[in-house]
Amino acid sequence: MFAVTFARYGDPSVLEVSEQPDPQAGPGQVRIAVQAAAVNGYDWKLRAGYLQEVAPVDFPAVPGLEAAGVVDQVGEGVHGVAVGDKVFGLGRRTWAQYAVLDHFAAKPAGLGWPEASGIAVVAETAQRCLDLLGAGAGQTLLVDGAAGGVGSAVAQFARAAGVTVLGTASEANHAYLTSLGVLPTTYGPGLAERVARLAPQGVDLALDTAGRGSVPELVAITGSPDRVLTIADFTAGQYGVRTTSRSSAFGALAKAADLVAADAFALRVDSVYPLASAAAAHQRSQQGHPAGKVVLSLTEE
Numbered sequence: 662m663f664a665v666t667f668a669r670y671g672d673p674s675v676l677e678v679s680e681q682p683d684p685q686a687g688p689g690q691v692r693i694a695v696q697a698a699a700v701n702g703y704d705w706k707l708r709a710g711y712l713q714e715v716a717p718v719d720f721p722a723v724p725g726l727e728a729a730g731v732v733d734q735v736g737e738g739v740h741g742v743a744v745g746d747k748v749f750g751l752g753r754r755t756w757a758q759y760a761v762l763d764h765f766a767a768k769p770a771g772l773g774w775p776e777a778s779g780i781a782v783v784a785e786t787a788q789r790c791l792d793l794l795g796a797g798a799g800q801t802l803l804v805d806g807a808a809g810g811v812g813s814a815v816a817q818f819a820r821a822a823g824v825t826v827l828g829t830a831s832e833a834n835h836a837y838l839t840s841l842g843v844l845p846t847t848y849g850p851g852l853a854e855r856v857a858r859l860a861p862q863g864v865d866l867a868l869d870t871a872g873r874g875s876v877p878e879l880v881a882i883t884g885s886p887d888r889v890l891t892i893a894d895f896t897a898g899q900y901g902v903r904t905t906s907r908s909s910a911f912g913a914l915a916k917a918a919d920l921v922a923a924d925a926f927a928l929r930v931d932s933v934y935p936l937a938s939a940a941a942a943h944q945r946s947q948q949g950h951p952a953g954k955v956v957l958s959l960t961e962e
């Protein structure tokens with residue numbers, strides 16, 4: 662099969678398309694013929710070598726944590742899915758013609774491949790964050806970086822659960838946040854004052870998805886480090902704030918699919934690139950302000 666690979670750490674130009682052995686579905690897994698695979702921050706951090714101490718790779722490495730496609734092999738012990746089914750989900754080495762998924766759900770009918778390919782990581786992360794924060798109906802949650810992939814998924818899951826959501830984004834994304842039922846404000850200096858004006862009743866919980874140094878201010882806004890969580894600032898422990906990075910909320914994939922079918926969840930797609938333009942897709946993602954998910958497509962759709 663063909664896959665996007667990198668044979669050394671470096672800038673996006675180290676990405677190329679090369680021949681790789683076909684993966685095989687093991688117990689509990691399915692293999693898909695990939696139709697689209699989304700880009701995550703993890704992919705370009707891995708390629709750049711930023712993760713080599715925590716996640717060293719064997720070269721040539723294939724990026725990709727998620728994809729959507731058509732099942733062509735069903736592993737031992739897997740029930741409820743058959744060859745030919747259309748699914749999306751989480752795996753490794755997904756930027757390839759074929760990929761093995763460890764966790765998957767049926768693609769909602771009518772949802773495009775690019776949209777489906779980007780749901781799994783943001784849905785799992787969003788649900789995990791809301792669970793760790795203990796967010797529930799009647800509470801108020803501040804999401805720093807609310808227009809991003811994870812931030813917008815958190816916002817939509819939280820709204821569906823009856824949580825009041827305030828979110829930061831650049832001005833260009835405020836109308837988008839409003840469309841999700843989120844009270845928008847800008848990020849950066851003076852956040853506490855802006856939040857106090859938007860939520861005079863106070864903020865119960867806060868999530869940092871951006872990793873741009875807002876953690877101390879989020880502690881001040883909520884009144885306690887226990888009420889704050891970050892997915893992107895691994896220095897937060899110095900403020901007594903938890904970080905999370907290990908996937909666990911896999912039920913979120915089916916939940917997201919149900920919410921899509923009920924028109925209560927939608928994923929914005931910023932841009933779609935052919936597999937051969939993986940370097941451009943990385944550049945687009947790592948500049949920090951994509952208007953939705955950056956996706957690699959393997960179809961003509």
Ligand SMILES: NC(=O)c1ccc[n+]([C@@H]2O[C@H](COP(=O)([O-])OP(=O)(O)OC[C@H]3O[C@@H](n4cnc5c(N)ncnc54)[C@H](OP(=O)(O)O)[C@@H]3O)[C@@H](O)[C@H]2O)c1
Pocket residue numbers: 701702703782786805806807808809810811812829830831832834848849870871872873891892893905906907908946949950951953954
């Ligand atoms: N720990 C985990 O389990 C986990 C899981 C998934 C992702 N992540 C990480 O979480 C981060 C976010 O992922 P993502 O997929 O949501 O990224 P994304 O879609 O690229 O979104 C990034 C967002 O950050 C916002 N932003 C940029 N500068 C900001 C600032 N100074 N303050 C506040 N927000 C700012 C942008 O908003 P504007 O465009 O409006 O400026 C954008 O919406 C990445 O670093 C990713 O690697 C971690």
